[in-house]
Amino acid sequence: MIFGHRGSPERFPENTIPSFDAALDAGADGFETDLRLLADGTAVLYHDDDIGEMPVESFSIAQLSEKGVAVERLDRLGPYSGRTTMVLEIKRSKWEDVVVEHVSGWRDIVLASFDHSIIGTLHRRGTGVPLGITVYGYIDGLAEYAARLGAGWCFPAYRYVDEVMVSSLHERNVKVVPWTPNRAVDWERLRAAGCDGVITDVPDKAVAWRSQA
Numbered sequence: 001m002i003f004g005h006r007g008s009p010e011r012f013p014e015n016t017i018p019s020f021d022a023a024l025d026a027g028a029d030g031f032e033t034d035l036r037l038l039a040d041g042t043a044v045l046y047h048d049d050d051i052g053e054m055p056v057e058s059f060s061i062a063q064l065s066e067k068g069v070a071v072e073r074l075d076r077l078g079p080y081s082g083r084t085t086m087v088l089e090i091k092r093s094k095w096e097d098v099v100v101e102h103v104s105g106w107r108d109i110v111l112a113s114f115d116h117s118i119i120g121t122l123h124r125r126g127t128g129v130p131l132g133i134t135v136y137g138y139i140d141g142l143a144e145y146a147a148r149l150g151a152g153w154c155f156p157a158y159r160y161v162d163e164v165m166v167s168s169l170h171e172r173n174v175k176v177v178p179w180t181p182n183r184a185v186d187w188e189r190l191r192a193a194g195c196d197g198v199i200t201d202v203p204d205k206a207v208a209w210r211s212q213a
Helices: 017-025 061-066 074-080 096-103 116-124 142-149 163-171 184-192 203-212
Strands: 002-005 030-037 043-045 085-090 109-113 131-135 153-156 198-200
Touching: 002 017, 002 203, 017 030, 017 203, 043 074, 043 096, 074 085, 074 096, 085 096, 096 109, 096 116, 109 116, 109 153, 116 131, 116 142, 131 142, 142 153, 142 163, 184 198, 184 203, 198 203
Parallel strands: 002 030, 002 198, 030 085, 085 109, 109 131, 131 153
Antiparallel strands: 030 043
């Protein structure tokens, strides 16, 4: 599987509808995007922690507009449900209920996070939504850890992925989709290691590489 990292960021602004559409039009199997909750309760797609010296979450949607910061609302992803696979990475905790309310009923989604307490909370609540953990580095006992959290997907930094990691996760029925390899040499290595897919900044190039395999 090939997922566009925040869409197709080398062609369009990241985490925007044109960026997602470009990835899908190129033949990608889906895309990854970032979720945040603003001060006024608006759920949006935005990656960075801060704008200026202030946390993104301290602004309202109107204030961002005044600053010239354009963000997509989470609800705009609704039409993609059932059309493609969306990896929705929650950037901060404490709004899990709001996320589930927004995506309830959506098909072919994965809720993921670097903050694994979020994934554990969603698993314990029995939301029924597929879950994933995003990780950096090589974690000892990763497969057991992912299974304990209820994660069916693992999104590791690609440089740390090897065949041992992949096979151990597969033994626990956890799909492995590394981020963000952008070269054919890396895609080749990850495929040889048994990965289920990649999240890449250049989904169009990755699709072309896959078609030649």
